[in-house]
Amino acid sequence: MSILETKGLMKSFGGIRATDDLTLSVEQGELHAIIGPNGAGKTTLITQLCGTQMPDAGTIHFKGRDITALAPDKRARLGITRSFQITSLIPDMTVLENIALAVQAREGSSYRFIRAAAGIPAIRDRAMALLERVGLAEKAEIETRALSHGEHRHMEIAIALASRAELMLLDEPMAGLGPEESARMVDLLTELKGQHTIVLIEHDMDAVFALADRISVLVYGHIIATGDPASIRANKEVEAAYLGEEA
Amino acid sequence: MSTRTIATLVAMALLAVLPPIFFYTGNAFWLDLATRLTILAIAAVSLNLILGYGGLVSFGHAAYVGLGAYAVGIPAYHWLYGGLESLGLATTSGLVQIPLAMVVCALFALVTGAICLRTKGVYFIMITMAFAQMVYYASVSIEEYGGDDGLVIDTRSELPGLNLDNPIQLFGLAYLSLVVAMLIVRMITRSRFGMVLRGAKGNAERVQMMGLNPYAYRLTAYVISGAMAGYAGALLGNFTTFISPEMMDWTRSGELMFMVILGGASTTGGPVLGAAAFIILEEVLSHFTIYWHLPFGLLLIAVVLFTRGGLMGFFRGRK
């Protein structure tokens, strides 16, 4: 069953067609990788899926419901979360506070004025458990801006996990990571695979081919092929458009 | 205990102890100064909720202080000269005037905030200032309440068990109100609501992506802050027994902003330190020279530029 479906999505910036008649179907529980050259429109697709940018035309359905016109926070409440290609955290809060905010957003109303947020065990414990999981527990009390790029990337994943989202949109989680950190991220994603439906955008082909159940290839805003890793590897058109230039 | 907490407690202790000494030694002038400082500190604390913790640079906060003062002055005026009896607004009762001040300001914050908060950055600053100037010009144009000349408050608010004509009692009320205001802001900013407000200041897009709508939280904070400033205005009206549009001028809003930033935005005690430093410096410098505005301005700019986080920046300790 497909959890996410786009039909005929279009988005232009001036003369640039960043998304061009894009039709995509993501199956429940799969890890669906989207690859494509720089500027192919991958991030633009993510922003439309999570609602920060509106498509010029086309529809987006999530679990059978038309969400094309829904605001980002409402989509998040339905179970869609994203991580950002360019790290997007709350720099002047501690690592723990960042994750705790994501946990609290998920656990009931945030219109609570009396109790100190830091003193609520259910939120704190869950946030600490998530930091544990991405290997950042000992950094909990440090201000976020003081962490390294690699640590920020892992925080992004912890926040995505905090939302318990069914659908995680991950925009290049390995961008700028060293080999060791990349390996840790692959381990983490392997662990997450199967528990969440994941749309993974990634330039690291080894990681993509190791992790993905299916791969879609995006070129000039249009999907030119979708299939399992083996068929994508064998696809001549893909090779010409994209994989060829890497080799 | 962090050094900031200690600094705040010391400042609050001094503010509790000195004014009664001034009073019993017949130093009416210094007691007056302390009362004015305390009332403006309440306004600064309320501004800090949105400016410091919310990152919303509102340049119209004096309008709330002025509206709060008029909510004392106008009922007192009608009580003396007639009119508005049918609305129950011809009264000197503080139990009517003070809630009125807060409700009027909350409503004004709700209506203008709903519009202002759709804008960002410089536009937000300009539009908050524009709304405040609207109130300013409205008060200038209403002849019945003195227009440009202002309105004398002949009778102070009557409160059970309190006599606000007695300067030390008025100070006591202002001081307790300041403590309560500080505790409320502290509580709110540490709550789950406060986490969203602070998070949206740091990165609104991320907060929205977590499923929280920053607009709603900001508007709520804006209304709370407005109501608190209205309360401060009601006290200020009782203190000065005179209100004029000048109290709502944009330069007054600027002074409140300066107090917050000078003392240390997004800290519990910062606005109080800022208000104290501002009022005391203004007083001292104006004794030395009539050209005190220039050195005063330069000093303020120096503090803001060279102490990270205002005066509270001096007390940067372990959190």
Ligand SMILES: Nc1ncnc2c1ncn2[C@@H]1O[C@H](COP(=O)(O)OP(=O)(O)OP(=O)(O)O)[C@@H](O)[C@H]1O
């Ligand atoms: N807000 C915008 N305004 C104008 N042009 C934009 C905007 N966002 C994206 N574009 C353009 O749309 C195209 C697609 O950009 P996008 O960021 O989606 O590519 P991408 O596939 O994510 O690339 P990368 O691999 O470099 O991250 C590019 O040509 C880009 O310059």
Ligand SMILES: [Mg+2]
């Ligand atoms: Mg991109």
